[in-house]
Structure formats: C-alpha cells, structure tokens
C-alpha cells in the first residue's frame with residue numbers, strides 16, 4: 001500500500017519517540033493491556049468515554065512499543081510469521097487485542113449486528129459479495145447496498161468456527177476485532193450517537209474532506225484504529241475474496257507502490273508469483289539505530305513482509321511484464337504515480353485498490369482507465385470507519401480503439417446508487433456546486449443523482465451508517481452541506 005491522505009502520512013513523530021523505549025517496556029505493555037480487560041466489560045462502572053480513552057492510550061503504547069522492538073538494532077526477525085509475534089516476547093496485535101478486551105465481546109458485538117441486518121433483510125442481502133457494476137444494477141441494487149451486504153457477510157462468516165482462515169491475515173483479524181471494539185465502545189458507549197453526531201455536523205460546504213465529519217472521540221478512535229495497522233501492514237485490508245479474485249486471474253503480478261509488501265506476501269502464499277516494487281523499500285530489522293532512513297513516507301522503518309525491490313513506474317514498460325497483472329494498492333492521492341504506472345504498463349490486466357474521486361490516485365488516472373480499459377469486476381473490501389475503498393479488475397480494450405471515439409465522458413465506476421446513472425470524470429470544484437452525483441460526507445459511499453434517488457436509497461443508506469458506526473442518519477437535505485458533489 002502506498003498511501004492515504006486520511007491517515008496522517010509518515011509516522012515520524014510517535015515513531016521516533018517510540019525508539020527511545022527500552023525493550024523491557026515492550027514486555028510490560030502486554031500485561032497492562034490484560035489488566036485493563038475487566039474495566040472494559042459492559043457491566044464495568046467506567047463511562048464510555050473513560051473506557052475509550054483508556055483503550056486509545058494502551059493501544060498507542062502497545063503499537064509504539066511493537067514498532068520500537070521491530071526496528072531495534074539486531075531484532076532482525078526476518079521471518080514474516082515471526083515478525084509480529086513471539087520473537088520479541090510480545091503478543092501479536094490480534095492476540096494483544098483479544099487479551100486486552102473482555103472475553104466474548106467480539107462474538108457478542110458481531111452476533112448483534114448480523115441478526116439486526118438479517119431482520120431488516122433486503123435485496124442486497126442476497127449478494128454474494130462479487131459482482132460487476134452491470135450485474136449490480138441489473139439486480140436492482142446499488143453499490144452501497146452491495147458493500148454493506150459484503151461487510152455483514154464477512155462478520156457472519158467470522159462467527160462460524162468452520163470458517164477459520166487457511167492462512168493468517170493479521171490485518172483482516174485486526175479489522176474484525178476493531179470493528180467489534182467500535183460496536184461496543186463507540187456505539188455501546190453512546191459516543192457515536194445521533195446526538196453526538198448532531199454536534200459534529202459540518203458547518204459549511206466542502207468539495208473534499210480530509211476525514212469524514214464525526215464527533216471528536218470518534219475521529220480520535222478511527223485514527224488510532226487504522227494508523228498503526230496501515231504503517232505496519234497495509235493501507236487497505238485484503239479479504240480472502242479479494243486475494244482469491246487476484247489469484248483466479250492466473251497471472252503473475254507486478255505490484256507498484258507495494259509499501260511493506262503485505263498484499264504481495266499474502267498473494268505469494270496463495271501461489272501467485274509477485275514482483276513487488278516500491279520507490280522507497282524498507283529493510284528487515286529496521287535501520288533506526290544506524291541513523292539510516294528508508295525515506296518511506298508511509299511506512300517509516302516498518303520491516304517488509306517479503307521481498308520488496310526498489311523501482312517505479314518506468315519499469316512497467318519492460319516487455320517482461322507483458323503477461324503480468326499490474327497491482328496498484330492505495331496509490332498516493334493527488335499524485336501522478338497511478339496515472340504514470342498505467343501509462344507505462346505494457347500488460348493487459350490491472351487490479352486497483354482504492355477510492356473513486358476520493359482519497360487515492362487521481363482524476364487523471366480514472367480518466368485513463370475509462371479511456372483504455374474495461375471494468376470486469378468490482379469487489380467490496382473490509383473498509384475502516386473513515387474509508388471507502390474497493391477492488392476492481394480491468395482489461396485493456398482490444399484493437400487500440402478507445403471508447404466513445406476518444407473522449408470518454410462517463411465515469412467507469414461511480415453511479416447513482418438508486419438509478420444507476422453514470423457519474424462523470426469531471427471532479428467537483430471547491431465551491432460544491434450541484435453536479436451529476438452527490439455523495440454522503442459521513443460514509444463516503446452513498447452516492448445519488450437527485451433528492452428523489454437519495455430518498456429511494458434511504459433504507460440501504462441507513463444500514464450502511466449502522467454497520468459503519470455512523471450515528472448520523474442519512475442526511476435529509478440532498479442539496480445541503482452533509483452531501484458533497486463528487487462529479488459535475
């Protein structure tokens with residue numbers, strides 16, 4: 001994963017501070033976490049706010065200590081499996097999380113959400129989680145409903161003990177555990193209630209948010225929830241379905257902007273041949289104590305999960321990648337990187353992980369996809385509370401004939417959730433004038449062409465907010481500041 005603007009780039013401040021920690025402190029933090037568990041139980045006397053504040057402090061200390069250990073001179077764990085675990089005498093993040101929260105809370109939170117969503121079962125509940133745009137709208141459902149159904153399906157699958165993952169995927173585990181934490185601490189603690197959200201309503205219009213409007217504690221929790229996992233692992237969470245979709249292509253993969261190589265490592269485990277490149281690869285064991293810096297803005301000195309070579313977009317023109325699929329995972333926002341990779345690439349298949357006219361890549365990249373590539377598959381991904389990425393697969397258009405005689409106007413992915421009307425490739429201006437499609441600023445997912453379509457989508461939109469712990473109801477005023485124009 002290369003980047004996200006929503007996550008503060010470069011963990012420099014806290015990471016440098018973390019390096020001062022003594023290795024002994026690393027041992028201590030696990031016991032502090034475990035001592036906290038009883039106070040997080042539903043019947044504890046602590047207020048929701050106090051619980052959340054304690055969790056944030058302990059989690060931050062835990063991850064800071066883990067980082068210090070991973071980048072300490074001579075810690076040198078080169079085995080990815082050992083990297084986040086016992087080699088340093090610390091619990092891995094998922095085990096730490098499980099040990100520092102009351103027993104059974106994940107199951108309780110998940111069961112609640114799954115049964116609630118089944119009760120309000122709708123057309124989207126039938127989705128298998130994998131579908132193209134055309135299939136989605138032919139079946140009468142927009143993307144929001146599909147994404148919510150996929151989210152609920154992942155939670156439901158996690159309740160079945162038969163569905164234990166064949167291969168470890170610590171980032172997915174963290175996503176699931178933290179979702180349950182949000183359900184109990186944010187939702188259960190009343191910190192993400194409609195009343196709290198009412199106080200956090202956006203005062204003015206904006207064409208783009210750094211992060212979605214939310215109460216201050218929710219914003220703090222969300223940053224804490226995803227920053228460390230992003231730095232240590234990847235900016236987007238690979239689900240088993242997403243990894244399967246890439247391996248089913250039956251092609252070797254070349255990944256550009258691969259970060260610490262987490263997606264690449266998981267794909268290799270599935271037998272996919274992956275060449276992973278980054279413009280600033282990090283090194284095993286870290287370089288912190290040697291005064292060296294990887295210069296990697298998005299992962300600091302976090303050690304790689306497997307081989308990551310130094311390289312950038314120009315490499316993709318090499319004929320040896322002609323039969324590869326290009327993987328771009330969370331390309332940096334408002335930067336030329338994604339468009340440069342697409343322009344240079346000589347193969348016929350692209351896999352993209354990111355948001356649309358959102359916090360990854362660029363409008364120029366999306367225009368180039370519309371022009372020369374055909375969308376063949378779109379899959380929801382497990383998103384964090386403040387992100388809205390998906391995975392798409394693209395085939396190069398044959399015969400060198402660009403669509404529409406050279407100037408593609410329709411956005412290849414963005415559509416009205418209710419009627420399927422296509423968006424455009426023209427992003428909105430700062431003034432947030434009315435445009436083709438307006439998107440909800442709270443969830444960044446629900447997207448409509450008109451007030452009537454927004455009303456028609458209300459039921460799915462409500463479920464979307466519920467599953468993402470957004471206390472605000474779907475905004476009633478389609479022209480107001482709680483929506484913004486994503487394309488004109």
Ligand SMILES: [Zn+2]
Nearest residue numbers: 055059097181
């Ligand atoms: Zn936690």
Ligand SMILES: [Zn+2]
Nearest residue numbers: 416419449453
């Ligand atoms: Zn519409």
Ligand SMILES: [Zn+2]
Nearest residue numbers: 440442443446
């Ligand atoms: Zn929304």
